[in-house]
Amino acid sequence: MLKNKNFFIAALCFVPQFFFAQYTDIINSNRPGETMSAYAVGKSVIQAELGVYGIKEKHDLLDYDGSGFGTDLTLRYGAFLEQLEFIVDLQYQMENFNTPYTSYKKNNFRQTVLGAKYLIYDPYKNYKKEANIYSYKANRSFNWHELIPAVSIFAGANFVGADNPYYFSPQSAISPKVALITQNLFGGGKWVFVTNIIADYIGTDYPSYGYVLTLTHGFNDKWSGFIENQGYKSDFYSDAIVRGGAAYLINSNLQVDASVSTNFKNTPSILYGGVGVSWRYDGSYKEKQMEFKKSEKAKKNKDNELEQREIDYQAKERKRKAKYE
Numbered sequence: 001m002l003k004n005k006n007f008f009i010a011a012l013c014f015v016p017q018f019f020f021a022q023y024t025d026i027i028n029s030n031r032p033g034e035t036m037s038a039y040a041v042g043k044s045v046i047q048a049e050l051g052v053y054g055i056k057e058k059h060d061l062l063d064y065d066g067s068g069f070g071t072d073l074t075l076r077y078g079a080f081l082e083q084l085e086f087i088v089d090l091q092y093q094m095e096n097f098n099t100p101y102t103s104y105k106k107n108n109f110r111q112t113v114l115g116a117k118y119l120i121y122d123p124y125k126n127y128k129k130e131a132n133i134y135s136y137k138a139n140r141s142f143n144w145h146e147l148i149p150a151v152s153i154f155a156g157a158n159f160v161g162a163d164n165p166y167y168f169s170p171q172s173a174i175s176p177k178v179a180l181i182t183q184n185l186f187g188g189g190k191w192v193f194v195t196n197i198i199a200d201y202i203g204t205d206y207p208s209y210g211y212v213l214t215l216t217h218g219f220n221d222k223w224s225g226f227i228e229n230q231g232y233k234s235d236f237y238s239d240a241i242v243r244g245g246a247a248y249l250i251n252s253n254l255q256v257d258a259s260v261s262t263n264f265k266n267t268p269s270i271l272y273g274g275v276g277v278s279w280r281y282d283g284s285y286k287e288k289q290m291e292f293k294k295s296e297k298a299k300k301n302k303d304n305e306l307e308q309r310e311i312d313y314q315a316k317e318r319k320r321k322a323k324y325e
Contacts, residue, residue, distance in 0.1 A: 023041070023042025023043070023045060023078075023082075023282065023285055024039075024042075025252060026249065026252050027047070027249070027252065027253050027254065027255050027278055027279075027280045028041055028047075029047070029049055029247070029255050029257075029278035030049060030074065030076075031049045031051060031247065031255070031257050031276050031278050032051070032226070032245045032246075032247060032257035032258065032259040032274070032276055033212075033214050033216075033226050033228045033243055033245065033259065034196075034212050034214075034228060034230055034243065035181075035194045035195070035196045035212045035213075035214040035228070036117065036152075036154060036179065036181055036194075036196055037181070037183055037194060038119060038149070038150040038151065038152040038181045038182060038183035038194070039119060039122075039150065039152075039183070040076075040078050040082065040083055040084060040085035040117060040119060041076050041077070041078045041085055041280070042078045042082065042282070042285050043078045043079065043080070043081065043082050043084075043285065044078060044079070044284040044285050045076075045077070045078045045280060045281070045282045045284070045285050046075075046076070046077050046280070046281045047075070047076040047077075047278065047279070047280045047281075048073070048074070048075055048076075048278070048279050048280075049073070049074040049075075049076070049276065049277075049278045049279075050071070050072070050073050050074075050276060050277055050278075051071065051072050051073075051257075051274050051275065051276030051277075052069065052070070052071045052274060052275060052276070053069060053070055053071075053072075053272050053273060053274025053275075054067075054068075054069045054272070054273050054274065055067060055068045055069060055070065055093070055095060055270070055271075055272055056270070056271040056272075057095075057097075057268045057269065057270050057271075058266065058268055058269050059266070059267055059268035059269075060266040060267060060268075060269075061266075061267050062099075062267075062268075063099060063100060064097050064098060064099045064268075065097070065098050066095050066096065066097045066098075066268070067095065067096060068093065068094045068095030068096055068106075069093075069094060070091060070092060070093035070094065070110065071091070071092055072089075072090065072091040072092075072111075072276075073088075073089075073090045073091075074087065074088070074089050074090075075087070075088040078285075081118075083118055083119035083120075083122075084116065084117070084118050084119075085116065085117045085118075086115075086116050087113070087114070087115050087116065087117060087154075087156065088113075088114055089111065089112075089113040089114075089115075089156075090109065090111065090112055090113075091109065091110045091111040091112075092108070092109050092110065093106070093107075093108070093109075093110045093166070094106070094107045095107075106165045106166065107165075108161070108164045108165055108166055109160075109161065109164065109166075110166045111158070111166075112158065112159040112160070113156050113157070113158055113159075113177060114156055114157055114159065115154055115155055115156015115157065115177065116154070116155060116156065117152055117153070117154045117181070118152060118153055119150065119151075119152045120151045120152060120153060121150060121151045122150050123145065123148040123149065123150060124150075124185075127145065146184060146185055146186050147184065148184075149182035149183055149184045150182065150183045150184075151180075151181070151182055152180075152181040152182075152183075153178070153179070153180060153181070154177075154178060154179040154181060155176070155177075155178050156176075156177050156178075157174050157175065157176055157177060158173070158174065158175045158176075158177055158200070158201060159174055160172055160173045160174075160175075168204075168205065168206050168236045169204075169205070173204065175200075175201045175202055175203055175204050176202040176203065177198070177199070177200045177201070177202065178198070178199050178202070179196050179197060179198045179199070180196070180197040181194070181195070181196050182194070182195045183195075189218075190217060190218050191215065191216070191217050192214075192215075192216045192217075193213075193214070193215050193216075194212075194213075194214045194216075195211065195212070195213055195214075196211065196212040197210075197211050198210045198211065198212070198232070200232075201234070205235075206234045206235050206236035207234060208232050208233070208234035208236070208237075209232065209233055209234070210230065210231055210232030210233065211230070211231055211232075212228065212229070212230045212231075213228065213229045213230075214226055214227075214228040215227055215228075221249070222248055222249050223246065223247075223248055223249075224246065224247050224249075225244070225245065225246040225247075226243075226244065226245060226246075226247075227242070227243070227244045228242065228243040228244065229241070229242055229243075230242075230243065239263055239265070239270075240263060240264060240265075241261050241262065241263045241270075242261070242262060242263070242264075243259060243260070243261040244259065244260060245257060245258055245259025245260065246258060246259075253279060253280040253281070253282065254277070254278070254279055254280075255277065255278040256275070256276070256277050256278075257275065257276050257277070257278070258273075258274070258275045258276075259273070259274055259276075260272065260273045260274075261273075
């Protein structure tokens with residue numbers, strides 16, 4: 001499940017770093033929406049994003065009602081490169097269906113995806129907006145650089161077990177999944193616009209193609225909200241969904257969220273509501289930052305020591321020569 005980018009995090013891309021990195025001072029969560037952000041969590045950072053949700057369905061044509069709940073878990077790990085992130089995305093769902101004649105249940109993994117995301121282009125790498133000290137208006141005007149998006153690609157695979165009621169075939173299968181991800185920062189990072197263009201179940205009898213568009217806004221240092229439009233189409237199932245919600249930052253490594261989703265058709269009509277939490281462990285990353293600082297400090301001290309030695313040597317030479325003049 002591709003998920004949404006957390007809004008006020010992106011503004012931190014403007015904060016000077018000791019070295020270029022995907023890591024941000026505040027947790028960079030994809031919850032609570034469905035888009036995946038362009039940026040990775042950072043090398044050696046581990047992040048877990050967990051949610052639970054309730055479901056309500058009604059199909060006017062087939063005359064059934066359905067209800068249930070599900071849970072989703074995304075594990076993210078930055079490794080090898082700052083721009084690279086490995087992802088495990090799981091969703092398990094349980095539903096009860098009632099018709100005029102019978103009742104039945106569905107219980108299984110709705111999604112099991114393993115993959116990786118790589119940042120191809122970051123418009124803010126090596127970019128610095130110069131302040132105009134002579135014009136207040138120029139500093140407050142729209143920054144056209146914000147129209148250039150960060151661009152990432154995701155590539156992974158769906159793993160489906162045999163006799164899965166959420167899959168179109170009773171056979172187990174493995175199929176590719178790819179996505180193109182873009183992300184824009186507006187208003188100094190207070191607004192973030194993310195797009196995902198997705199090709200799913202590639203090579204199967206029912207490949208699926210879709211998009212997710214997410215606009216998020218940070219109201220302050222703790223609260224933010226988002227609106228989202230998701231659409232997907234295949235010969236097996238097609239739909240268009242709108243979604244909205246909010247997130248609250250408890251601390252720099254912990255966030256909670258809530259969201260609601262619905263569609264506009266009655267074959268079936270759906271209503272989802274859920275809550276979730278995102279947690280990050282960045283101790284190893286901070287240790288690497290400290291190591292970098294220490295190495296830089298040691299290098300600076302060594303340079304200063306060599307410089308001082310040179311000064312002392314020159315002073316001694318001047319005194320030695322002065323004795324014979």
